[in-house]
Amino acid sequence: MKNYNFLIIGGGVAGTTAAEDIRKNNTDASIAIVSDEPYPFYSRIMLSKPQVFLEQVPLESIFKKKNEWYTDNTVDLIAGQSATNLNAEKKEITLSDKTVLKYDKLLLAIGTDARTLGLENEDLDGINCVRTLDDAKKIIAGRKKAKKAVVVGGGFIGFEMCDILRQADIDVTLIIREKTFWGHLLGKKAGNILEKTLTDHNVTIIKEDEIIKINGTERVSEIITKQGKALPCDMLIVGIGVQCPIKTLDPNKTLECGHGIIVNEYLESPQKDIWAAGDCAEYKDVILGEQVLMGNWANSQLQGKVAAQNMLGNKTPFKAVTSYMCHAFSVPIAFIGDVRAGDGKEIIERELEDENGYAQLTVFDNRVIGAALINQTQSLKPISMLIQNRVDISDKQKILLNGDLKTLV
Template sequence: MSEKTTYLIVGAGLAGARAAEALRERDTSGRIVLVGDEPYLPYHRPHLSKKYLMGKRPLERVFFKPPEFYAERHIETLTGRTAIGLNPQAHEVTLNDGSVWRYDRLLLATGAEPRRLNIPGNDLAGIYYLRTIPDSDELRAAMAQSQQAAVIGGGFIGAEVASAFAQSGVHTTLLFREDLLLSYHVGPIVGRFLTDYFTQKGVTIRPGVNVDAFIGDDRLRGVRLASGEIIPADTAVVGAGVIPRIALAHQAGLAIEHNGVAVDEYLQSSDADIFAAGDMAAAWSPLYHRRMRIEHWDVARQQGRIAGLNMAGDRVPWSELPYFYSDLFDLDIQAYGDLFQWDDVIQRGPADPSARPALTVFYLYQNQLRGALVINPAEGQLEAIQALLKTVPTLSAADRARLADPTMPLR
């Protein structure tokens, strides 16, 4: 690209930051402008429901890079600004301050926002959602004062927040629609393991329920289930999933698929000068031969960098293994590959939530090995699993038996 090239990045999360970093590596003279709607430079959101929430990680270690990183690389940062208009024909983006920015290459990395419960009482004090640094700060303060907490949602955010509250000594009830904790995401084997483990840790598990109202006067005092039962709570945290922020792309007429901006393996949209990455991108995976929209930190990290390289003229495909992690009490959970489309599982060894519980589950689709989830991995196990998953093997009966037997090597 020429020195007049302007790269505009809308969305100052991890994907946007990684794109800016890659762009400057590839193009030393182009103009790079990073626009974010929060008053912060890019930061790592996973910490907000884990160590930062529990006061075990200082704020400065939440940020992707220090301020001088951007200044030294001549990356312009526009914080507290929201893109409200996109004109692909004119190559222009309008911000909420009235300014209009022209681009040669544009990255949309606007992420997602929490799905809010539109039920009676949703404006009461004591109800929290978690997405931003101030959200986590407010929740930490509430956790220090709370006696009874209701966490709504059986996904990773709900599980992580419930873990944090329980470890802080708060009586915690975890409510969700599914039969088992996290089973919507990782299936019944892991779901049963985690449900039993959380119960052992003192969390009250209420599966198969729907919340239809928050109860209280000015402040929350409970949540009401569809059955009419009221769960006492002075704090409620909602982790009911997220909604991708694709309004800008939709307005501009970009192709949409899986409720995200449809992009190819190079993260390029239906408009050749517009790329997308992260939670709001439905990207083609050459590894799995389908388009995937994945709401995980590491995928945003991967895709942001690849989008940046390709905006600068490279042709690098997004062919990496999807990855995510979670910390629940003393459980180290690591997952690789495609856990979003599977029709069979193989459990490696017994699932025993003992003093040092461990579990490995492999996920298959049409007898191809697609993904794996490991709880408290053994030394060297993750490297072997990643190497195996990258080949997307079709399994023989002997292969299946080997994967199920913890005394046998994985390869």
């Protein structure tokens, strides 16, 4: 049974960054990365970008590490194996091939799994999520013969995939549950801007509906909605959110979990010598003062660095203004900090001259804690600074509405 000083479960950006930083600071420690994918580290954010799907760049260009990197840095990459059981008391991890690994310190950087529709026939060809390189390969192959696609889900992935499929000259229908696009988060104006963007590019939008049946033999041929619509399609993209796969790894519920693995501001779990980082980590946000689950590349990369420092014994809190960003149909969109409505929170929609621009601020306790921006990249930096510096805006309402945000920071 092999013992590692540092065992990392997950070969994505958080896990690989942590391994890299540990090795930079400790040349002697034994390090292993367990990845359930049979590949070295690659850029997952490129999986929803047109350069990849439209084959404008070689698929190999998304790889951030080659196999030689692991050898040169004496990092054992155990690829194509998933962790199936955690024994925190014995400090052991069991893999899918029944191999048992011991650890001194453990980092869980297991990412998330895509939610599925949970319907019969969901395993037909032409039905895909967008989470892994193998998913992307299937979509690229299917794109070349697809004529009609249905995209289900109104998140970033759905928006970006509509753009990619239209660029490929495929008919696209988008199905969302809400009354307006992102209606659970943003105001009506924002929804109208995004819906107009979609319809201007000939995307058909079906609102307040969902898929209840999938038809087809070997390949998907039709979907049926709750409202009774029958839509022919030879490609179905499912983008209805993600979930933490901790149940597979921790069936005995050793770890405390909410929407993700509960950790403190040092990314440390209550279980001794176990940390979590990246999309799976529900961490204590020292800026917002609450537990937060935030899945994006930059956040995961920084958490990998912070986790590495804490595993090395250098007490380092994770402190960052988190953000989601996407760019589709030439429209940049950004969510910064906490954009959720709730008790005690005030939502301010800025008055902008640009009818295609939108900026929504979330204010709590006289400070900005979040923002949603459409076509407003110039506001990204000042708003991030407002959140980071916890600026008191109690007498700055006019500036928040229509003034220059730079004057507040």
